[in-house]
Amino acid sequence: MIRFTDVSVRYPNGTVGLEGLDLEIPDGQFVVVVGLSGAGKSTLIRTINGLVPTTSGSLEVEGQRVDGARKRELRDLRARVGMIFQSFNLVTRSTVLNNVLVGRLHATPTWRSLFGWYRKDDVELAFQALERVGIVEKAYTRASELSGGQQQRVAIARVLAQEPSVILADEPVASLDPPTANLVMRDLQRINRELGITTIVNLHFLDLARTYADRIVGMRAGRLVFDGTAEEADDAVFAEIYGRSLTAEDVLPGAGEAATAEAATAETGPGEGAA
Amino acid sequence: MTAVAPRAGVRPARPRPSWGAWSLVAAAVVMTIVTGSAIHFTLAPLFNSATRGWVIVRQFFEPDWGFLLTTIKPMGVTLATAVLASMVGCGLALAISLLASRVTTHNAVVYRIAKAILSILRSLPDVVWGMLFVAFVGVGSLAGTLALVMFNIGIIVKLTAETIDAVDRGPLEAADASGANALQRARVAVIPQILPNYASYAMYVFELNVRASVVLGIVGAGGIGQTIQVELARFHYDNLSAVIVLLFVIVFLIDQASQWLRRRLG
Numbered sequence: 001m002i003r004f005t006d007v008s009v010r011y012p013n014g015t016v017g018l019e020g021l022d023l024e025i026p027d028g029q030f031v032v033v034v035g036l037s038g039a040g041k042s043t044l045i046r047t048i049n050g051l052v053p054t055t056s057g058s059l060e061v062e063g064q065r066v067d068g069a070r071k072r073e074l075r076d077l078r079a080r081v082g083m084i085f086q087s088f089n090l091v092t093r094s095t096v097l098n099n100v101l102v103g104r105l106h107a108t109p110t111w112r113s114l115f116g117w118y119r120k121d122d123v124e125l126a127f128q129a130l131e132r133v134g135i136v137e138k139a140y141t142r143a144s145e146l147s148g149g150q151q152q153r154v155a156i157a158r159v160l161a162q163e164p165s166v167i168l169a170d171e172p173v174a175s176l177d178p179p180t181a182n183l184v185m186r187d188l189q190r191i192n193r194e195l196g197i198t199t200i201v202n203l204h205f206l207d208l209a210r211t212y213a214d215r216i217v218g219m220r221a222g223r224l225v226f227d228g229t230a231e232e233a234d235d236a237v238f239a240e241i242y243g244r245s246l247t248a249e250d251v252l253p254g255a256g257e258a259a260t261a262e263a264a265t266a267e268t269g270p271g272e273g274a275a
Numbered sequence: 276m277t278a279v280a281p282r283a284g285v286r287p288a289r290p291r292p293s294w295g296a297w298s299l300v301a302a303a304v305v306m307t308i309v310t311g312s313a314i315h316f317t318l319a320p321l322f323n324s325a326t327r328g329w330v331i332v333r334q335f336f337e338p339d340w341g342f343l344l345t346t347i348k349p350m351g352v353t354l355a356t357a358v359l360a361s362m363v364g365c366g367l368a369l370a371i372s373l374l375a376s377r378v379t380t381h382n383a384v385v386y387r388i389a390k391a392i393l394s395i396l397r398s399l400p401d402v403v404w405g406m407l408f409v410a411f412v413g414v415g416s417l418a419g420t421l422a423l424v425m426f427n428i429g430i431i432v433k434l435t436a437e438t439i440d441a442v443d444r445g446p447l448e449a450a451d452a453s454g455a456n457a458l459q460r461a462r463v464a465v466i467p468q469i470l471p472n473y474a475s476y477a478m479y480v481f482e483l484n485v486r487a488s489v490v491l492g493i494v495g496a497g498g499i500g501q502t503i504q505v506e507l508a509r510f511h512y513d514n515l516s517a518v519i520v521l522l523f524v525i526v527f528l529i530d531q532a533s534q535w536l537r538r539r540l541g
Contacts, residue, residue: 049452079454089445093467102446102463106454113459155449162453 001027002048002166002198007057007067009043009222017043017052019222027165028196030189032209035219035241041202044219045168048200049081050074062165079106082159084188086171088151092144096135096154099143100126103161122161129160133187149180156187167191169201173208181205185212206238334512342514343521346502350521353498356419356491357484363420364427365477369466371428372435372473378447379439379461393436396429405491419488419496426487427480434476435469442468471540478533478540485529489522 002025009017018040025031033041046052047059050066059066064077082103090099104122105113112118118126130136133153143151152172159167169188173181185201189212192199203209209216209230216233218226218241226237373379374389399407404422412418446464455463492500499518506514 051448051452075454075456077454078452081452083449083452085445085449087445089449091446091464091467092443093470094463098463098467102450102455103453105450105456105459105463108459110456110458113455114462116462158449158453168452 001025001060001062002200003060004047005058005060007047007059008055009040009047009052010055016040016222018047018054021057021222021224023217023224023227025198025200027198028192029198030192030212030214031198031200031217032213032215033200033202033217033219034204034206034209034238035225036243039219040222041219042170043222045083045170045200045202048166048168049078049083051083075106079162080164081166081168082162082164084152084155084159084167084169084172086174088148088155088175090143090151090154090158092142094143095140096130096143096146096157097123097126097139099154100129100157100161103129103158106162125163126157126161129157130154132160132191133157147180148176149183152176152180152184153187156184156191160191164197166198166200169199171202171204174204181208188212209233331512335516337513338517338520339511339513340517342511342517346499346518346521349492349497349499349502350525352416353488353492353500354485354525356416356423356488356496356498357481360420360423360427360488361477361481361484364424365431365473365480367424368428368431368435369473371432372439373461373465375432375436376439378442378444379457379465381457389432393429393432396425397433399425401426401487402490402494405494405496409495414495414497416497419491419498422491422496423484423487427484430480430483431473431476435473438469438472439465474540475537478537482530482533485526 002023004021004023007018007021011017021044023044033044035041043052047054047066048061050069054067057067061077062080064073066074066077069077091102098116101118101122104118104125108118108122127136127139130139133156135150135153135157138146138150138154143154146154152175167188172188173184176184185208188199188201191197201212210233211230213230216226216228216230217224218233218237220241220243226233226241228237371389371393374385375393377386380386380389401422404425405419408418408421412421442465446468447460450460450464488496488498489500489503492498492502493504495501499522503515503518506512506518
């Protein structure tokens, strides 16, 4: 359970990130946050794990108050809240396995991580995570040799290795081509359904939001302007969120072809699927 | 192909020439003349007194290769000093580098202290460190090793900390978001990114150490430098030239090997 109560975020330069946000997300829900760039989507996601501190209001995640939490409490919370990024944020010079093991750092004593001596159980968890996203054969490959879609799947494996109860994804498919974007979204949805992990995803593309979301949250200028199911989020609603009527650019091209392209992309070699 | 007709518009006026650059050049010329005359700089002795050292030069051209047998041990000491100092210096430098970058050290006090120590280390040249340690621990290779360690930390920390400042922040954010602590984040997200640069700096410093340890020997820090100083004092220029040729060959070989390695790292 995630509960925002009248949460505002103001950045040091005066920019408003969030303005009096009230939002409750029950366990296991798949929520997609939509809005223009600068509407506060990223801020919303980053307040949940404390990467962006709140200015006022109260925020509770999995029974832990995030506002005013101490460093140690924040680290414990972040161990339970995984995050996926637009630019994957892998250490490209390290192997896939070592990247996934970053997800086990919270459970690894510091001295062990300094030598890279991860426990057997943690390595096993990392392998299982890689198997779940179907990329285990690349375990000892350098991350830099993978395509964009593969790198994002490694990032998902890194999050799974954390064994989180919440997954945050900040524009996870914005750097990917349309078929790969659908693959990654499907991975996220499958994980949400199979493991019951609460999932909150920021998206640019409206049709992806409609396809995968249990619930869509619309943001505009740091405020919540829509909160409803995917069915309720028709074009008129999106026009209001975006402050103008929809154009072809707002829809991910080629989304319908995704199913046929899936088989081809699943085997994408190094570099090919990269954006 | 259709040509696009140029659209008429107001072209910007040519900016006025910058006098700043010219005045800097002028200032450099004036400073060269002023400082040269201040120390009565002249190349005259190079021509007038060139014949004075003819005896010495002749001896230099007749190196006593047999002397090299006695230099094996001090040469070994010099190389060992360079290797040991490189290892210790580079190891310490990596840890200090993490403290001397804002990326890995959020605590402003720790960061400032690390930077302050760094500028103190860098304010003294290696020979002065050598003389200080000879005063502290006495004549010998320990003084030379300690001096080189200080010298290495100064160089490597500066270069490595600047490399850390420029790493991709994405993996750091990912480590933070997964609940890692600062040390774990540095280990998994920063060090892999800087490793090739750091290794290259370490090799470069090793090259410097081989040369510097010779000079340090002259101020009493042991090794081949001490041999050079003794032979110089005894006017045995034939021995000296043999040592210098040997040094040239060894330093040249080490530099080549190190540069080859550094190219492979990049």
